[in-house]
Amino acid sequence: MMYEHDDEQQDMRKRMDRQKSIEEEDRLEIVDLSGMSLDSLPNPSLNLGTICKLDLSRNNLQNIAESLTARLLNLVVLDMHSNQLKSLPNSIGCLSKLKVLNVSGNLIESLPKTIENCRSLEELNANFNKLSRLPDTIGFELTSLKKLSVNSNKLVFLPSSTSHLTALRVLDARLNCLRSLPDDLENLINLEVLNVSQNFQYFETLPYSIGLLINLVELDVSYNKIKTLPDSMGCLKKLQKLIVEGNPLTSPPMDVVEQGLHAVKAYLSEKMNADHKTPQKKKSWVGKLVKYATFNGNSRRGTGRAREEREGFIMPEYRSIDGLASPRFMGMFSPRRLFSPQTYFSR
The missing domain is CATH 3.80.10.10 (Ribonuclease Inhibitor)
Known part of the structure; x- marks a missing residue:
């Protein structure tokens, strides 16, 4: 009887986890700030943790704040192509759910080593930059790429x-x-x-x-x-x-x-x-x-x-x-x- 009770509790926890996951997905948002000639990002009026896709492409951004990136914990797609970025924030390594990263058409000379922590990453587009090398151990870490x-x-x-x-x-x-x-x-x-x-x-x-x-x-x-x-x-x-x-x-x-x-x-x-x-x-x-x-x-x-x-x-x-x-x-x-x-x- 004890084993049956444990099984019931385990099934209940799984159902609650699934429900929580569904509710979280319903709260996630897509934010499109593309093509707005932005030199800097406005102070966000929403919770950064609720963003699943962020499009910052075709602006005039020269840098992305470390503190902003670190709070995008549910981000799956990040598009920053066609800006004036010279580097990426080290805090990009906090984006454990990130699957698509597009930083093409910038002025980036190197990728931060912390990008190796984005282990869910499936697509990396860094075309048309000034990269002279990639992180040495990138292949050991980005196993989903x-x-x-x-x-x-x-x-x-x-x-x-x-x-x-x-x-x-x-x-x-x-x-x-x-x-x-x-x-x-x-x-x-x-x-x-x-x-x-x-x-x-x-x-x-x-x-x-x-x-x-x-x-x-x-x-x-x-x-x-x-x-x-x-x-x-x-x-x-x-x-x-x-x-x-x-x-x-x-x-x-x-x-x-x-x-x-x-x-x-x-x-x-x-x-x-x-x-x-x-x-x-x-x-x-x-x-x-x-x-x-x-x-x-x-x-x-x-x-x-x-x-x-x-x-x-x-x-x-x-x-x-x-x-x-x-x-x-x-x-x-x-x-x-x-x-x-x-x-x-x-x-």
Whole structure:
């Protein structure tokens, strides 16, 4: 009887908690102060703890008070794009419920380390700022992050912890000064879109681990200084869109590139089959590719479809790309589009 009584009390507490949560959600408010040419924020006439969405975009704000941010405890969406912000308050780390943060189009040179405390964050947009680096341990803390947009900044590298953003689906780092990507990309098991285009003379190589991005659908590495695509890319089974124009590619050669994605994958897979037995580095990576079920290099016998399926580079659902370097992509490099924040990918 005692156990039954305890169960009843526990059920009652759960019902009360649910009711309290519903009542709190009913009290939450959306506050829109966008496009009002504000130089500073007015003294709020409402309880900051009741705001779930705050839009401060398209104003002239140069800073946000620490005390104000610290009281936005139920904030889920914070939009501050197109202001004159040079930094974010450290108290942003108090926003434990924050899911969307948009600070694009400002003058921000660095993100506060406290942003790592926003562990509910799913989308971070910091495009068109002056970022030269991201917090070193950002990938260890923001484990819920699904979209990271940092294009049009001054980033020289992405921190190695970026490879631990296991929930990440979209990574947009185009128009920076990137030299390379982190080596251990295989942890990005949910990544679908990767754009590191237009880093121009700085970006020369892709890590071999890019072949372990098992859910990658779109990859844009255009307008860099890449001469060789890693042969592990032949194992990207879900890849449907690849943009490589504007690179001095020698492997695969341009005549293969012009045949489309299907031919590029086939070329890289054949290259892996021919080379993986000798270099020690390739051996270790082939082992990982086999483990991730992206590559099978056990046999080169057979012809036709059976052989293609064994080698893991032809799949029925592949949608070939007509003319990776065709004129229809050349408009991307016009000055008007080069500095446009819009995404180049299309479905």
